[in-house]
Every structure is written in C-alpha cells, then in structure tokens.
Amino acid sequence: MVNRIAQRFADLKAQNRAGLVTFISAGDPDRDTSQAILNDLPENGADFIELGMPFSDPMADGLAIQHASQRALNAHACMTQTLQMAKSFRVNDTKTPLILMGYFNPIYIYGTERFAKEAKESGVDGLIVVDLPPEEDQELTDPMRDAGLDLIRLITPTTDDDRLETILKGAGGFLYYVSITGITGTASANVDQLKPRLDHLRRKTDLPIAIGFGIKTASDAAAMARICDAVVIGSSIVETIGAIHDGSKTVQDVGTQVKALRNAL
Amino acid sequence: MSEQAQQTSNSYRSGPDERGHFGIYGGRYVAETLMPLILSVEKAYKDIEDDPSFWSEFYTLARDYIGRPSPLYLAQAMTKHLGGAKIYFKRDELNHTGAHKINNCLGQILLAKRMGKTRIIAETGAGQHGVATATVCALFDMPCTIFMGATDIERQKPNVFRMKLLGADIRAVTSGAGTLKDAMNEALRDWVSHVDDTFYIIGTAAGPHPYPAMVRDFQSVIGNEVREQITEREGRLPDTLIACIGGGSNAIGLFHPFLDDPGVAMIGVEAAGYGLDTGQHAASLSGGKPGVLHGNRTYLLQNEDGQITEAHSISAGLDYPGIGPEHSWLHDSGRVSYAAVTDDEALEAFQLCSKIEGIIPALEPSHALAHVMKIAPDLPADHVLVMNMCGRGDKDIFTVADKLGVTL
Structure with a gap:
C-alpha cells in the first residue's frame, strides 16, 4: 500500500502549495461530536489530521489543549476509543493521512506492540510522541517499524546540529518543527526568524517539514506556508470545540474555521 | 533478588x-525543547562532581x-515507650527552614549559578x-517563581506567607486537583518557555x-553524617534505617x-x-505500576x-x-523494603x-514514625534503628487541629 503521508506531500508539491494539518483531541467534547468533526475535516480542507490521544498530564501543552484533553477524558475517552475513531474515519476516507499525537504513558500502558499493530489496523499512518526523545524511543520505534507506521519527530529552536543528527536518524513521515520555545497555543511564531532555521534544516534532510505551535490565524498560517510544506493548527481549532461544549458554537463552525485556514494557504 | 536488577560492579x-x-x-522523557537544557544540566553536574x-x-x-551536621538523637522516651529497638532520630527537622529540603536546594542553586542561570523556578507541595x-534564592539574590497547587496553597497558608516574605513569586496552579503533580506540570511548562x-x-x-x-547526591549528606555519627555512638552500623517517602529524597539521602x-x-x-484498599492514597x-511521567519511568498511580x-x-509533602x-529499582531488586501507613496512624x-x-x-x-x-x-x-526526622511539624498544626476537631 502507498504511504499516505508521502503520497499527500507529493500531491501538494504537484499543486505547489503547503498542506494544512489540523489537530483535534479524540473524544473532545464527546465521542459522537468528535467523530463528526473528524469525519468532516478532509472535506473542509484538512490535508492531514493529527488526532490527539488525551492524557491527564499534557506537559507540553497550553491551556487550550489541556482543556481539550480534559473534556475528552471527562467524557470517558480512552485509547481503545481513539483507535475506534480512527477506524470509523477510514470507512469513508482512504487518502487523508491520520497521525496520532500524544504522550508516552497511555501508549506504554496499552503495550507498545499492541498499540502499533492496532493503530496500523485502524488506518493510522504516523505517530508523534511529545515526551519521547530519540534517546528513549527505541522500545516504540521497533514495533512501529514492524507495523509500518511513521515516527514523526520534533525539532525545536533549541535543537543544535549534534542533536539534529540524532533526531534525523530514524525520523519518518515528515519533520515537525516546533516554531517557538514554549508550549502549544501561546506565543506567536515569527516567519523572518524561522526562515534561516528552515533553510538550514533543508540542507540536512529531504523530509517534508511541517511547522506547528504558535500558529493561530489564517494570516499566520499563510505567512508560514511560504517557508514550509505544511502548517499545523491546533489550539485555535480546539478552542472552537470548547465553545461547542459550552453551547455557543456548532460542529459547522469548526468546518467554517478550517475552510478559512485552508483558503489562506 | 535477580542479578539483572543489579547495576554494574555488583553494587547497589x-x-x-x-x-x-x-x-x-529513570531516563529522560521530556519534550525535545528541553533536551539540550537537560543535557547541559547533566554536563554541569558532572563537572562539579569532582570539583x-x-x-x-x-x-x-x-x-x-x-546548621549541619544535624544531630543524631537517641530517642529514649520513645525507645522506652515502645519497649523494643533502640531508636535514634536523625534530626533534619532542625535544619534552617525546618526540613531536609534545603540540602538539595543549596546544591542546585550553586550549580545554577555556575551555569550562569539568572532565574529559578520550583514546584512545591507542602511548601517546604x-x-x-525561596530561601536560597534570597541568599543568592536570584528571582524565584514557585508553582504551587491551589489546593495546597489553601492548606499550607503559613508556608505561602513565608515564601512571600522571602521574595518569591507564587503562581497558583488550578489544573487537575491543584496539588504537587499539577504544580510540577506547570513548572515544566514554564521551563520550556524560558530555557535560556x-x-x-x-x-x-x-x-x-x-x-x-543529583538530588540523591545532595541529600546523601544525611546518610553520610548518620554513618559517622552512629559509628561513633554505637561502634557499628545501624540494623535498620527508616524514612518516609513521597518522591523519596530524604529516604534516598539516608539510604544511599x-x-x-x-x-x-x-x-x-x-x-x-x-487505606490502600480505598484507592485514596499516595x-x-x-x-501503583510502572509508567512514564514528569521525565522519568517509575511506579505511578494510574488507571x-x-x-x-x-x-x-x-x-501535602507525600x-x-x-x-x-x-x-522503584530498589523496590524491584528487593534491597529496600517498602511499607505504607495511613493518615490516622501518622496522626x-x-x-x-x-x-x-x-x-x-x-x-x-x-x-515513618x-x-x-x-x-x-x-x-x-540491641537492635539499632535510625529514623529520619526529616521535617518539623509547625506547618502542620492547622491540618492536625482540624482533624482533631480543634478550632484555632
């Protein structure tokens, strides 16, 4: 089977545009609403989907995603449900790459081999584990390789050349460039500062590069799209989902927001 | 115990x-943004180990x-009351600020200074x-931000006021249950945002x-002193060491x-x-069972x-x-045994x-007592037992009074 992530980046290149990566937390604010939002994302313009695996202690996330995770857990989200949601999504969409993102403990407790196998069977293409640096990820990379899943690694403004080499070894899918030294949904990234970093990175790797953290609006996204292959939007989307939970927005509002982001690219 | 559980050279x-x-x-389970910083702390620590x-x-x-060394005190009344082992208290509650915590803070702030860092952050539970x-930051004139769960701020008011007097900026953490775990999450988030x-x-x-x-090594001043003091008093090593465990720094400092x-x-x-069977314990x-949180793999309470x-x-400290x-490793290897004591027994x-x-x-x-x-x-x-009296109870009188139904 063709690798969906590679195929999607090839398509984007042919269209000469950057892709839109949307993040939602699986099961936020409840399973049915979350599944409906997830299923509609491709039609509304998402080129890739990051599906967050909720965790009680999301240490790299700002308030928006902390709250998203908590709403999902309050509605009894769990790893089994997250994988079922992926499977349901795949019934009508066989092309959009689906990437699970989260923290290591729920994966470790589920069992790394069982997780990799079932994620693949559920139609998942890749995985981002925020608190698993290359030094610690071997127990996950082996089962993932066996299952045929891409391990997507993070590069940050603090990553120096020595670490870059360690990170690139074994990195798959694409590189996730964390644009700020901080947590998700806080400071805004600056394109002029990022450009030289991205240029440097391009000289070291052929992997596509997505930029995430600190990109909020359509105009932020448009600016970033000029220097990378894909732009990740998370906190601002889950804030809309939070408003659905509070009753002031609807599932259609997420669609409208995603369409606007996509049109800006 | 299994050979596999032992580290190299047949030593614990x-x-x-x-x-x-x-x-x-153990290990280093942190966001990539923190990795270079963690590696630089490690390098700085290696540099001072033999300096x-x-x-x-x-x-x-x-x-x-x-005020070190802290005394090793033969608790005669307790020994007589219990009618068995000879009981010594290692008096770390007599330290400046009233607990063993400052041993570690002193070591770490000296390291921070060597690394050229200009701002200190910390998490706290009981406030100790x-x-x-906050005390060592006042001593070394460093700005200091303390993350503390909102629940803990409520139940540890005297320590909150002490920290403010010492010049610390207190950040109330409302996520989760507003206790130590949540304070640590928030401190890590702050650190990711201020790596320089x-x-x-x-x-x-x-x-x-x-x-x-590193924390173990700074706290090992406790065990090293006990070794010298008990040898002087009893002419031999103790039979049993006992210490309480939250994260376990006073215990590892005594045991190591x-x-x-x-x-x-x-x-x-x-x-x-x-009670362990109520599910409401620490x-x-x-x-618990092994998992990954706050940068390390260890036993955790989890679903x-x-x-x-x-x-x-x-x-609050436990x-x-x-x-x-x-x-976790000493537990699995069997070298140290671990027990549990309820709120009522501690009271x-x-x-x-x-x-x-x-x-x-x-x-x-x-x-521990x-x-x-x-x-x-x-x-x-003739059984010599040393217990680490790792903190004094002034901070707890309100909690205890409340439990005993006394209004202060």
Missing part, C-alpha cells in the same frame, strides 16, 4: 547508567547556613521545598536524568550511603491515606488507560502519584512524639 550504588536509567526506571571548590562552598554553607528554594535564563530546582529525587541522581552494607535493613514508608509502590490518578495523603526512579504518631519526646514532627516523618511504632516493640533492645 553505581546507578544510574549513562542514560540515567536505574534498571528500567573540590564546589563541594567546599557547599559544605561551608551547609555548616554555617543550614518552596520555602527552601532559567534553572528548575526540582524538589525530590525524581524528574528527568540527572535530577534523581548504606546500600552496599548487607547488614543494614532499610524501609521506606509511603502514605496509605485513607503509595505508588504499594498501589488502566494510563491516565495519572490523584494521590491522597493528609501530608501527596504525589509517583516516586523517584531509584526507589497518632504525630501526637505521641509531641507528647513524649517534645518534638512536633512534620506529618511526613510521622508516617508510625511504622517504627509498629515494628520496634518486636525487636530486641
């Missing part, structure tokens, strides 16, 4: 390995500012580590490598220098809260989906769902010690 004292692992525990000028400054301040951190100028003084022997080893002495038994005492080893659960203990990774020990020894212990070592009360009566009179 050689861990962690190069990557910060104690067997399968006499660092340790000379450390021991001078430990003597003149903290926060007070100790900030040093994170972690308060216990947990977190990403090198913290568990004795780990390779097979004749010395060691018992770590966790907080059983309302006993990670007795009631079947890997979500971390809230700990409960009457003692109210943490994890434990230092070296304890009883708190009152007894106050009445018969004239020492008001903190609720944390009251757990409650276990001493359980085992000492059945031990012979």
Whole structure:
C-alpha cells in the first residue's frame, strides 16, 4: 500500500502549495461530536489530521489543549476509543493521512506492540510522541517499524546540529518543527526568524517539514506556508470545540474555521 | 533478588547508567525543547562532581547556613515507650527552614549559578521545598517563581506567607486537583518557555536524568553524617534505617550511603491515606505500576488507560502519584523494603512524639514514625534503628487541629 503521508506531500508539491494539518483531541467534547468533526475535516480542507490521544498530564501543552484533553477524558475517552475513531474515519476516507499525537504513558500502558499493530489496523499512518526523545524511543520505534507506521519527530529552536543528527536518524513521515520555545497555543511564531532555521534544516534532510505551535490565524498560517510544506493548527481549532461544549458554537463552525485556514494557504 | 536488577560492579550504588536509567526506571522523557537544557544540566553536574571548590562552598554553607551536621538523637522516651529497638532520630527537622529540603536546594542553586542561570523556578507541595528554594534564592539574590497547587496553597497558608516574605513569586496552579503533580506540570511548562535564563530546582529525587541522581547526591549528606555519627555512638552500623517517602529524597539521602552494607535493613514508608484498599492514597509502590511521567519511568498511580490518578495523603509533602526512579529499582531488586501507613496512624504518631519526646514532627516523618511504632516493640533492645526526622511539624498544626476537631 502507498504511504499516505508521502503520497499527500507529493500531491501538494504537484499543486505547489503547503498542506494544512489540523489537530483535534479524540473524544473532545464527546465521542459522537468528535467523530463528526473528524469525519468532516478532509472535506473542509484538512490535508492531514493529527488526532490527539488525551492524557491527564499534557506537559507540553497550553491551556487550550489541556482543556481539550480534559473534556475528552471527562467524557470517558480512552485509547481503545481513539483507535475506534480512527477506524470509523477510514470507512469513508482512504487518502487523508491520520497521525496520532500524544504522550508516552497511555501508549506504554496499552503495550507498545499492541498499540502499533492496532493503530496500523485502524488506518493510522504516523505517530508523534511529545515526551519521547530519540534517546528513549527505541522500545516504540521497533514495533512501529514492524507495523509500518511513521515516527514523526520534533525539532525545536533549541535543537543544535549534534542533536539534529540524532533526531534525523530514524525520523519518518515528515519533520515537525516546533516554531517557538514554549508550549502549544501561546506565543506567536515569527516567519523572518524561522526562515534561516528552515533553510538550514533543508540542507540536512529531504523530509517534508511541517511547522506547528504558535500558529493561530489564517494570516499566520499563510505567512508560514511560504517557508514550509505544511502548517499545523491546533489550539485555535480546539478552542472552537470548547465553545461547542459550552453551547455557543456548532460542529459547522469548526468546518467554517478550517475552510478559512485552508483558503489562506 | 535477580542479578539483572543489579547495576554494574555488583553494587547497589553505581546507578544510574549513562542514560540515567536505574534498571528500567529513570531516563529522560521530556519534550525535545528541553533536551539540550537537560543535557547541559547533566554536563554541569558532572563537572562539579569532582570539583573540590564546589563541594567546599557547599559544605561551608551547609555548616554555617543550614546548621549541619544535624544531630543524631537517641530517642529514649520513645525507645522506652515502645519497649523494643533502640531508636535514634536523625534530626533534619532542625535544619534552617525546618526540613531536609534545603540540602538539595543549596546544591542546585550553586550549580545554577555556575551555569550562569539568572532565574529559578520550583514546584512545591507542602511548601517546604518552596520555602527552601525561596530561601536560597534570597541568599543568592536570584528571582524565584514557585508553582504551587491551589489546593495546597489553601492548606499550607503559613508556608505561602513565608515564601512571600522571602521574595518569591507564587503562581497558583488550578489544573487537575491543584496539588504537587499539577504544580510540577506547570513548572515544566514554564521551563520550556524560558530555557535560556532559567534553572528548575526540582524538589525530590525524581524528574528527568540527572535530577534523581543529583538530588540523591545532595541529600546523601544525611546518610553520610548518620554513618559517622552512629559509628561513633554505637561502634557499628545501624540494623535498620527508616524514612518516609513521597518522591523519596530524604529516604534516598539516608539510604544511599548504606546500600552496599548487607547488614543494614532499610524501609521506606509511603502514605496509605485513607487505606490502600480505598484507592485514596499516595503509595505508588504499594498501589501503583510502572509508567512514564514528569521525565522519568517509575511506579505511578494510574488507571488502566494510563491516565495519572490523584494521590491522597493528609501530608501535602507525600501527596504525589509517583516516586523517584531509584526507589522503584530498589523496590524491584528487593534491597529496600517498602511499607505504607495511613493518615490516622501518622496522626497518632504525630501526637505521641509531641507528647513524649517534645518534638512536633512534620506529618511526613510521622508516617515513618508510625511504622517504627509498629515494628520496634518486636525487636530486641540491641537492635539499632535510625529514623529520619526529616521535617518539623509547625506547618502542620492547622491540618492536625482540624482533624482533631480543634478550632484555632
């Protein structure tokens, strides 16, 4: 089977545009609403989907995603449900790459081999584990390789050349460039500062590069799209989902927001 | 115990390995943004390990500012009352700021200074580590931000006021249950956002490598002093060491220098809260299983989906769902045994010690003492038992009064 992530980046290149990566937390604010939002994302313009695996202690996330995770857990989200949601999504969409993102403990407790196998069977293409640096990820990379899943690694403004080499070894899918030294949904990234970093990175790797953290609006996204292959939007989307939970927005509002982001690219 | 569980050279004292692992525990499970910083802390720590000028400054301040060595006190009334083992208290509650926490803070702030860091952050539960951190920051004129759960701020008001007097900025953390775990999440988030100028003084022997080893080494001043003091008093090593365990820094500080002495038994005492079978406790080893949180793999309280659960203990200092990774390893290897004591048992020990020894212990070592009360009566009179009195109870009088139905 063709690798969906590679195929999607090839398509984007042919269209000469950057892709839109949307993040939602699986099961936020409840399973049915979350599944409906997830299923509609491709039609509304998402080129890739990051599906967050909720965790009680999301240490790299700002308030928006902390709250998203908590709403999902309050509605009894769990790893089994997250994988079922992926499977349901795949019934009508066989092309959009689906990437699970989260923290290591729920994966470790589920069992790394069982997780990799079932994620693949559920139609998942890749995985981002925020608190698993290359030094610690071997127990996950082996089962993932066996299952045929891409391990997507993070590069940050603090990553120096020595670490870059360690990170690139074994990195798959694409590189996730964390644009700020901080947590998700806080400071805004600056394109002029990022450009030289991205240029440097391009000289070291052929992997596509997505930029995430600190990109909020359509105009932020448009600016970033000029220097990378894909732009990740998370906190601002889950804030809309939070408003659905509070009753002031609807599932259609997420669609409208995603369409606007996509049109800006 | 299995050979596999032992570290190299047949010693219990050689861990962690190069990557910060104690067997399968420990490690560096942090966001990539923090990795270069964690590696630089490790390098700085390696540099000072054999640097006499660092340790000379450390021991001078430990003597003149903290008041070390702390006395080793033969608790005669307690010994007589229990009618068995000969009981000594290591009096770390007499340290400046009233607990063992400052030993570690002093070491870490000296390291932070060497690294050229200009801002300090810390998490705190009971407030003892926060007070100790704020104290060394006042001493070295460094700005200091303390993250503290909103629930803990409510139940530890005297320590909150102390920290403010010392010049610290207190940040109330409202996520989760608003206790120590949540404060640590928030401190890590702050650190990720201020990697250039900030040093994170972690308060216990947990977190990403090198913290568990580094905190242990700074706290080992406790065990090293006991070794010298007990040899002088008894002409031999003790039979049993006992200490309470939240994250486990006072316990590892007492135990570590004795780990390779097979004749010395060691018992770590966790907080059983309302009882291990109620699910409302803070006993990670007795009631949890291995997982990954706050930068290390260790025993954690968690549900079947890997979500971390809230700990409960009457003692805010033990109210943490994890434990230092070296304890997890010592537990699995069998070298140290671990017990658990309920809120009520600790409360009883708190009152007894106050009445018969004239020492008001903190609720944390009251757990250790409650276990001493359980085992000492059945031990012979020549059995030498050393318990770490790791903190004093002034901070706890409001909690205890409330429990006893007394209005202050």
